[in-house]
Amino acid sequence: MHWQSFSDFLAMGGYGLYVWGSFGVTALILALEPMLAVRRRRGLLLRLGRQLRAERG
Template sequence: MNWHSAAEFFGMGGYGLYVWGAYGATTALMTLEPWLAARRRRRALQAAVGESQR
């Protein structure tokens, strides 16, 4: 494809909302997942330490 302006590029021939929405959702989820995994790990380690002190 050949775009003549930035607006045409971001519009993606009328599909820009879907294309950029998919990129945005993917970026958000790929950012969120490591944070959630670290949080789950931290809580599991805290629970394991709590169990061993009983």
């Protein structure tokens, strides 16, 4: 597909909202997932530490 201008490229033949919206959502998820994984890991380690201390007495 050939575009005559940058605005034609962004419009993607009328599907630009869906195309760029999909790219945006994917980029957001790819950015958030590592941060959420670190947060979950930190919470798990804290919970395991509390459990270990409680079992030891």
